[in-house]
Amino acid sequence: GENVEQHPSTLSVQEGDSAVIKCTYSDSASNYFPWYKQELGKRPQLIIDIRSNVGEKKDQRIAVTLNKTAKHFSLHITETQPEDSAVYFCAADDKVIFGPGTSLSVIP
Amino acid sequence: ETGVTQTPRHLVMGMTNKKSLKCEQHLGHNAMYWYKQSAKKPLELMFVYSLEERVENNSVPSRFSPECPNSSHLFLHLHTLQPEDSALYLCASSQILTGVEQYFGPGTRLTVT
Numbered sequence: 001g002e003n004v005e006q007h008p009s010t011l012s013v014q015e016g017d018s019a020v021i022k023c024t025y026s027d028s029a030s031n032y033f034p035w036y037k038q039e040l041g042k043r044p045q046l047i048i049d050i051r052s053n054v055g056e057k058k059d060q061r062i063a064v065t066l067n068k069t070a071k072h073f074s075l076h077i078t079e080t081q082p083e084d085s086a087v088y089f090c091a092a093d094d095k096v097i098f099g100p101g102t103s104l105s106v107i108p
Numbered sequence: 109e110t111g112v113t114q115t116p117r118h119l120v121m122g123m124t125n126k127k128s129l130k131c132e133q134h135l136g137h138n139a140m141y142w143y144k145q146s147a148k149k150p151l152e153l154m155f156v157y158s159l160e161e162r163v164e165n166n167s168v169p170s171r172f173s174p175e176c177p178n179s180s181h182l183f184l185h186l187h188t189l190q191p192e193d194s195a196l197y198l199c200a201s202s203q204i205l206t207g208v209e210q211y212f213g214p215g216t217r218l219t220v221t
Contacts, residue, residue: 043212098151
């Protein structure tokens with residue numbers, strides 16, 4: 001079955017710096033890769049997703065890149081702000097397998 | 109109410125009790141999910157229902173019993189739980205089974221004493 005790994009498990013950056021979180025997956029049949037953000041005490045919410053026919057997708061300060069050959073995809077957050085502090089989960093669909101999460105702290 | 113709702117928000121139960129968690133979605137979605145979130149395994153898929161039929165049972169112990177009477181409601185029946193079952197139980201729904209956004213409920217914080 002699918003296995004999703006995520007690195008790093010914790011990440012601390014200064015406000016204004018960039019943050020990058022990487023995920024790898026095992027099932028080459030997966031073709032949908034969402035990223036969810038979960039703020040403390042709140043529910044996970046989708047922030048960006050990418051499909052296998054696209055290599056990169058951007059939405060303001062966040063972007064996701066996908067390398068299907070290497071079976072990895074990454075979340076990029078530029079100009080980080082304190083409100084970006086949260087746990088970020090990647091996932092590989094079909095089977096909706098989530099990675100273990102990355103706790104991001106943005107230091108003002 | 110809009111989106112995905114869950115009741116109760118908090119539940120404390122003894123190991124011999126029987127209780128049920130309820131999830132309701134007001135989005136017209138066809139798929140619903142139960143997840144367990146704990147420190148050990150942040151988002152662990154438990155059950156998946158598509159068009160009211162169970163399509164995934166992710167090796168969950170039989171003390172957890174799901175029920176999906178219609179496409180808007182999902183229940184998780186609990187009995188003879190163990191302390192290690194204490195966790196946040198999240199419900200989610202999506203328009204179709206794969207390849208689309210999942211909408212999560214606020215979760216039920218379960219404590220087993």
